[in-house]
Amino acid sequence: MKNIMFITIFSLLLLTFGCSKSEFLNEGDFYYLEHKGAMLPVWVKGNMDSDVLILTLHGGPGDSGMEQTIALGFKYLEDEYMVAHWDQRYSGMSQGGYDESVHTPDQYIEDTEMVVKLIQEKYPDKKLFMIGHSWGGQLAAGYLGRDGHDDDFKGWIDLCGSIYGELESQLMKEYILERVPEKLAEPDADIEFWQFIVDWYEENPAPGNYSVGLPYHYVAALGGDAYDWEQVQAENPTPYIELIFKSMFSFSFYTDAFYSEETMKKWDDINYTPELNNITIPSLMLWGADDGVVPAGVADYVYENLGTSQMNKEVVKIPNCCHGPQHDQPEIFFEEVKDFVETYKNQ
Amino acid sequence: MKKIYLFFILITAIVFEINAQTNQKIGFGYFGNTLTYPGALVEYELERMFSEKASLPLRADVGFYYHKRYNTGLFADINFGFRRYFDSGFFLEESVGFGIISTFVSSDNVYTVDDEGNLAEASRYATTDLMPSITLGAGYNISKDKDKKKLIWVRPKIFWQFPHKTTSFYNVAVQVGYTHAF
Numbered sequence: 001m002k003n004i005m006f007i008t009i010f011s012l013l014l015l016t017f018g019c020s021k022s023e024f025l026n027e028g029d030f031y032y033l034e035h036k037g038a039m040l041p042v043w044v045k046g047n048m049d050s051d052v053l054i055l056t057l058h059g060g061p062g063d064s065g066m067e068q069t070i071a072l073g074f075k076y077l078e079d080e081y082m083v084a085h086w087d088q089r090y091s092g093m094s095q096g097g098y099d100e101s102v103h104t105p106d107q108y109i110e111d112t113e114m115v116v117k118l119i120q121e122k123y124p125d126k127k128l129f130m131i132g133h134s135w136g137g138q139l140a141a142g143y144l145g146r147d148g149h150d151d152d153f154k155g156w157i158d159l160c161g162s163i164y165g166e167l168e169s170q171l172m173k174e175y176i177l178e179r180v181p182e183k184l185a186e187p188d189a190d191i192e193f194w195q196f197i198v199d200w201y202e203e204n205p206a207p208g209n210y211s212v213g214l215p216y217h218y219v220a221a222l223g224g225d226a227y228d229w230e231q232v233q234a235e236n237p238t239p240y241i242e243l244i245f246k247s248m249f250s251f252s253f254y255t256d257a258f259y260s261e262e263t264m265k266k267w268d269d270i271n272y273t274p275e276l277n278n279i280t281i282p283s284l285m286l287w288g289a290d291d292g293v294v295p296a297g298v299a300d301y302v303y304e305n306l307g308t309s310q311m312n313k314e315v316v317k318i319p320n321c322c323h324g325p326q327h328d329q330p331e332i333f334f335e336e337v338k339d340f341v342e343t344y345k346n347q
Numbered sequence: 348m349k350k351i352y353l354f355f356i357l358i359t360a361i362v363f364e365i366n367a368q369t370n371q372k373i374g375f376g377y378f379g380n381t382l383t384y385p386g387a388l389v390e391y392e393l394e395r396m397f398s399e400k401a402s403l404p405l406r407a408d409v410g411f412y413y414h415k416r417y418n419t420g421l422f423a424d425i426n427f428g429f430r431r432y433f434d435s436g437f438f439l440e441e442s443v444g445f446g447i448i449s450t451f452v453s454s455d456n457v458y459t460v461d462d463e464g465n466l467a468e469a470s471r472y473a474t475t476d477l478m479p480s481i482t483l484g485a486g487y488n489i490s491k492d493k494d495k496k497k498l499i500w501v502r503p504k505i506f507w508q509f510p511h512k513t514t515s516f517y518n519v520a521v522q523v524g525y526t527h528a529f
Contacts, residue, residue: 035459252511
């Protein structure tokens with residue numbers, strides 16, 4: 001009998017611990033959107049009394065919007081505004097069955113349209129802004145530049161966003177090859193490694209932007225993804241215990257549907273320059289000046305090709321910052337986004 | 348989904364018929380997906396004894412877990428393994444399992460949006476996946492009667508959901524429970 005009592009008490013303790021308060025399990029509104037077989041989680045949180053709602057589009061492709069809230073820059077934003085994070089199809093914590101026929105960039109744009117409609121129905125009086133990071137910036141451009149979608153938004157923050165794979169892979173190549181000679185000249189240089197990169201580019205002069213992963217490793221080796229990794233970890237600590245035991249996350253987080261080169265080639269072919277021409281809303285290209293993943297030259301390209309009038313678009317390149325301003329320079333990230341939102345929310 | 352469940356029930360029935368033994372047990376327990384996402388399971392076990400210290404247990408489990416803001420899983424699986432008893436009453440075991448799991452998203456609401464932008468509530472059903480697993484166990488026989496065991500146990504379990512996205516993914520669960528021979 002004592003043993004049964006022990007089991008019962010242990011079970012109750014687990015139940016209590018499992019249901020205890022956690023930001024990830026209790027804050028904000030949490031929905032799923034079902035669309036074409038996918039179950040997309042949508043988490044709306046932050047200052048729910050704000051008249052501004054910022055919809056985020058996460059990067060990857062394959063990452064999670066739910067994890068963005070860990071970044072200090074987004075925490076600042078959530079203190080000020082309502083922020084809606086969601087996970088894209090076959091990414092992060094999305095669920096549902098897999099269907100290759102709807103695993104296309106166009107489907108991701110359609111999914112974004114559905115999420116926007118959901119947000120508009122649930123929060124009809126909010127002033128909408130969109131912020132897309134990395135691949136999410138590319139998705140934002142594809143969405144906003146079609147069918148007049150940009151009319152529903154007060155502004156767009158393009159955060160180190162992709163736009164045109166062929167251009168980016170070349171800018172990334174320049175970024176890498178400009179820096180490798182400095183590495184080779186260091187007294188304790190790993191000459192074999194750095195020379196391998198030079199030789200690799202001679203053999204692969206135009207790698208696919210998404211389907212070929214090695215350049216991203218080269219950028220990481222050069223410190224072009226996070227400006228100061230240790231500082232990023234110190235300022236944006238990942239709450240692993242909470243994430244594993246008290247959040248919406250499961251180990252599904254570590255899987256996505258972007259392993260096949262064939263699939264990734266569909267993303268290589270994206271060029272949303274024509275869509276950029278159609279976007280006329282205020283836009284802020286917010287970049288890390290030292291970004292090696294989507295080099296800052298892409299921000300200039302987006303600026304030049306945006307349909308927005310010159311007075312309503314701006315490029316800001318943050319010094320000492322790489323591919324994640326929300327992590328690398330959270331205060332500057334927040335101030336820039338806030339200035340932009342406050343400037344345009346009533347126009 | 349119904350066909351998958353019927354197939355699973357048929358396979359289970361065949362396996363248990365082949366292994367029919369008099370040493371039958373039923374049990375129940377806590378099923379903690381990743382330890383803290385609570386659930387429960389009931390089990391039916393046939394244990395083929397080779398000696399007083401070694402056996403081949405065949406176990407059918409039916410259970411569920413609730414993971415807030417992620418999903419509720421309903422599962423059924425059969426597990427076949429090896430159990431080693433010690434004179435002290437303790438036992439160790441391992442088993443491999445195969446089953447199915449149906450998941451239903453858990454959130455404030457589930458919506459679908461039509462082309463006009465109208466919201467409607469949608470089904471919570473997400474998917475039905477295959478569920479292979481590996482389970483380890485440790486426990487104690489609290490009965491002094493070796494023929495009518497009363498087992499308390501802790502069973503860590505790794506189970507996969509397949510397919511998921513384009514691959515599979517694993518879950519870690521801890522089961523704590525009681526099994527009674529009759």
